[in-house]
Amino acid sequence: MGRDGRGPLLTRPRRIGRVVGGSVSGGLEVRLDAEVSVEEMGIGRFVTVEGDRRRFLCLVTDVKLKSVSEQVASVPPDYDDPFIARVMGGITTYGVLQVLPTLILPAAPEEPPEPVKTVPAHFSPVYEATAEDLAAVYGDEREAHNFRVGSPLEMPEVPLCIDIRRLVERSNGVFGKSGTGKSFLTRLLLLGIIRSGLASVLVFDMHNEYGWKAEDKARRAEVKGLRQLYRSSVVVFTLDEESSRRRGVRYDSVVEIGYDELEIDDLLLLAEPLHLSGRAPDLMAALERYYGRDWLGRFLGLEDPAERDKLARELGFASSVVGALYQSLGRLKRLNFLKPKADSRAVDLLLGYLRTGRSVVLEFGRTNDLLAYMLVANVLTRRIHRHYVEAKERFLGGAGEDPRPLVVVIEEAHKFLSPAVAQHTIFGTIAREMRKYNVTLLVVDQRPSGIDEEVMSQLGTRIICSLDNEKDLESVLTGVAGRSELRTLLARLDTRQQALVLGHAVPIPTPIRVRDYDETLYRALGTAEAGTLDLERDLFGDGAP
Amino acid sequence: MRALKVGEVVETATSRFTAHCYELHGAPPLGSLVRTGPPGRPVFGLVAAVRTASIDPGRRPVARGREEADPEEIFRQNPHLAQLFRTEFEAVIVGYAENGAVRQTLPPTPPRIHDFVYLCTPQEVTGFTERLDFLGLLLEQASPAPVDELVAAALRQAAGHRPAPEEFLVRAGRELARLLAPNPVRLQLLLRRLKGGA
Numbered sequence: 001m002g003r004d005g006r007g008p009l010l011t012r013p014r015r016i017g018r019v020v021g022g023s024v025s026g027g028l029e030v031r032l033d034a035e036v037s038v039e040e041m042g043i044g045r046f047v048t049v050e051g052d053r054r055r056f057l058c059l060v061t062d063v064k065l066k067s068v069s070e071q072v073a074s075v076p077p078d079y080d081d082p083f084i085a086r087v088m089g090g091i092t093t094y095g096v097l098q099v100l101p102t103l104i105l106p107a108a109p110e111e112p113p114e115p116v117k118t119v120p121a122h123f124s125p126v127y128e129a130t131a132e133d134l135a136a137v138y139g140d141e142r143e144a145h146n147f148r149v150g151s152p153l154e155m156p157e158v159p160l161c162i163d164i165r166r167l168v169e170r171s172n173g174v175f176g177k178s179g180t181g182k183s184f185l186t187r188l189l190l191l192g193i194i195r196s197g198l199a200s201v202l203v204f205d206m207h208n209e210y211g212w213k214a215e216d217k218a219r220r221a222e223v224k225g226l227r228q229l230y231r232s233s234v235v236v237f238t239l240d241e242e243s244s245r246r247r248g249v250r251y252d253s254v255v256e257i258g259y260d261e262l263e264i265d266d267l268l269l270l271a272e273p274l275h276l277s278g279r280a281p282d283l284m285a286a287l288e289r290y291y292g293r294d295w296l297g298r299f300l301g302l303e304d305p306a307e308r309d310k311l312a313r314e315l316g317f318a319s320s321v322v323g324a325l326y327q328s329l330g331r332l333k334r335l336n337f338l339k340p341k342a343d344s345r346a347v348d349l350l351l352g353y354l355r356t357g358r359s360v361v362l363e364f365g366r367t368n369d370l371l372a373y374m375l376v377a378n379v380l381t382r383r384i385h386r387h388y389v390e391a392k393e394r395f396l397g398g399a400g401e402d403p404r405p406l407v408v409v410i411e412e413a414h415k416f417l418s419p420a421v422a423q424h425t426i427f428g429t430i431a432r433e434m435r436k437y438n439v440t441l442l443v444v445d446q447r448p449s450g451i452d453e454e455v456m457s458q459l460g461t462r463i464i465c466s467l468d469n470e471k472d473l474e475s476v477l478t479g480v481a482g483r484s485e486l487r488t489l490l491a492r493l494d495t496r497q498q499a500l501v502l503g504h505a506v507p508i509p510t511p512i513r514v515r516d517y518d519e520t521l522y523r524a525l526g527t528a529e530a531g532t533l534d535l536e537r538d539l540f541g542d543g544a545p
Numbered sequence: 546m547r548a549l550k551v552g553e554v555v556e557t558a559t560s561r562f563t564a565h566c567y568e569l570h571g572a573p574p575l576g577s578l579v580r581t582g583p584p585g586r587p588v589f590g591l592v593a594a595v596r597t598a599s600i601d602p603g604r605r606p607v608a609r610g611r612e613e614a615d616p617e618e619i620f621r622q623n624p625h626l627a628q629l630f631r632t633e634f635e636a637v638i639v640g641y642a643e644n645g646a647v648r649q650t651l652p653p654t655p656p657r658i659h660d661f662v663y664l665c666t667p668q669e670v671t672g673f674t675e676r677l678d679f680l681g682l683l684l685e686q687a688s689p690a691p692v693d694e695l696v697a698a699a700l701r702q703a704a705g706h707r708p709a710p711e712e713f714l715v716r717a718g719r720e721l722a723r724l725l726a727p728n729p730v731r732l733q734l735l736l737r738r739l740k741g742g743a
Contacts, residue, residue: 075729083711088732090719091726
């Protein structure tokens with residue numbers, strides 16, 4: 001039987017070399033056997049080292065060419081002669097792998113892998129890692145809480161899973177420069193979360209690519225969104241009814257937000273796009289005191305400049321300051337979903353869906369500018385968070401149920417979580433309080449260096465696609481052991497379909513080839529659908545569409 | 546196939562011995578594996594240097610073949626000549642066997658005078674060269690012949706007795722590459738000599 005009891009080991013893993021030196025911190029040096037070509041051994045591959053008593057799982061982080069003496073390089077042998085090349089290759093000149101010991105593999109399948117505290121002895125043999133080795137570490141994909149996100153680099157036949165239970169315990173991040181497949185990866189993670197039934201998802205879908213369908217630009221094909229794949233557990237809300245209808249999206253409800261739902265902090269978050277002046281915060285506070293809760297609607301109703309001047313005198317502000325604020329806040333009028341008096345039932349409905357364990361995608365339609373996005377995401381999330389805090393407190397007080405965990409997905413996250421605004425937005429709060437109230441974030445971003453360091457350090461799992469800005473690379477690896485090796489790996493990732501996963505949901509930092517988003521995936525999800533919630537009936541009875 | 550008896554030990558030391566051949570010009574080729582000593586503990590050597598000279602160091606041969614078309618004719622016409630000269634070869638010891646196991650290291654005691662010397666059969670050669678530890682012993686010798694020539698000749702012969710000579714030469718070449726790693730120029734020259742016989 002194989003090590004995990006899954007059946008016989010068909011082939012003994014191939015030996016590729018022996019350990020010739022190294023350290024726990026700096027990694028091991030493995031001299032390749034003469035028969036093994038350096039070209040077979042890319043970085044990101046997994047190998048196992050058979051020590052005297054333990055087996056180590058290691059990740060290849062570098063491949064080097066070495067020779068026994070400098071003379072070989074200065075008087076090169078006649079490698080055109082196949083005999084001489086065969087004899088000297090691998091002996092006089094040879095390949096060395098730099099490998100990072102990541103875990104000690106368990107002796108029995110039921111034990112967990114242990115962290116590495118030592119290195120294998122000199123000349124321990126090194127083998128290619130097998131699917132069994134990786135399943136012992138990453139978990140078996142047949143268990144519902146393990147979701148296959150891809151395969152190790154250069155080992156496409158081996159499934160590699162992340163643990164959704166651990167993923168939803170903390171806030172997480174998906175990073176990568178544009179065009180690296182962040183949204184495909186995010187959609188994949190969301191499918192994994194929904195499939196597991198462990199949490200609900202709320203997506204602020206700026207570019208309308210999660211709900212119904214999206215376009216795969218590389219393959220020029222349409223791919224299915226969450227709603228198409230998990231019909232009964234995903235609801236689509238829209239801010240732009242007309243756009244959704246034109247795109248043929250089946251939306252469930254239209255969201256509107258009333259002026260009275262906006263708080264001063266929400267507007268301060270938008271200081272930049274609204275061009276708010278330095279005096280604006282004081283003035284808004286004064287307006288709120290003066291008019292009460294509906295201050296914004298009433299202030300924007302002052303269309304006559306004379307009335308505004310009168311107000312300025314009463315509040316003791318210069319009329320130019322009041323005029324400037326009126327101009328700035330006037331920009332909100334072009335946001336169609338903002339209404340002086342909004343029908344707030346949509347938001348209650350959204351909350352209701354989340355409460356019953358469904359996931360919600362909020363499409364922005366054509367209103368996909370940053371101003372609208374930040375405003376809506378912040379306002380809605382604050383309300384939802386407040387609701388969760390209350391529910392959780394009730395639960396802790398012995399009344400009601402523990403609210404179902406919620407993952408909130410935001411794009412362009414550096415705008416919400418930059419050091420300047422992270423203190424003010426609800427997202428900063430959620431990231432910092434971790435999972436205290438069962439709400440966590442999934443931030444999707446291309447400029448991780450713009451995100452507040454404290455928030456960054458709270459992210460449980462980071463999934464990093466190709467990045468080339470130095471600052472961004474630095475920032476995504478904050479607080480991670482083995483940074484320099486990971487950086488080398490990260491810099492070598494393909495710009496498509498490859499990513500580095502590190503943190504809470506994986507036992508070790510792992511470079512992956514992201515699985516294809518295609519029919520095979522749809523089928524794999526289909527077989528798991530039994531495990532998801534079917535609330536259509538609960539909510540609407542048997543007459544549901 | 547029985548091993549051919551070629552001569553007797555006439556001079557012996559820890560790392561080498563000299564054998565007198567029964568036949569004039571009857572020494573095995575350079576690099577051949579020979580065996581001597583008692584059957585229970587044979588000592589193996591490689592033919593490293595062959596010498597044929599007058600039995601009496603004071604009497605040098607004179608040229609006799611002015612009228613002959615073939616040098617063999619000289620011996621036919623003067624049969625006593627074969628008695629006036631002798632052929633000797635020096636062998637470098639590369640191992641011995643004890644209780645049936647081959648050890649590629651120097652024997653505790655050298656062969657004795659008048660031990661018979663046999664040319665090993667192909668089976669004995671392939672058996673002995675299954676392991677290549679003797680190469681290390683050989684390369685350290687101040688052999689009477691240029692060591693690298695001896696190594697190349699011995700390995701070519703051993704390869705020739707095998708069904709896949711190329712594979713054997715690659716294996717031997719890799720062993721040499723390990724031993725001569727600090728000296729790649731010498732290694733490469735040696736490898737070229739090896740290949741010459743493949």
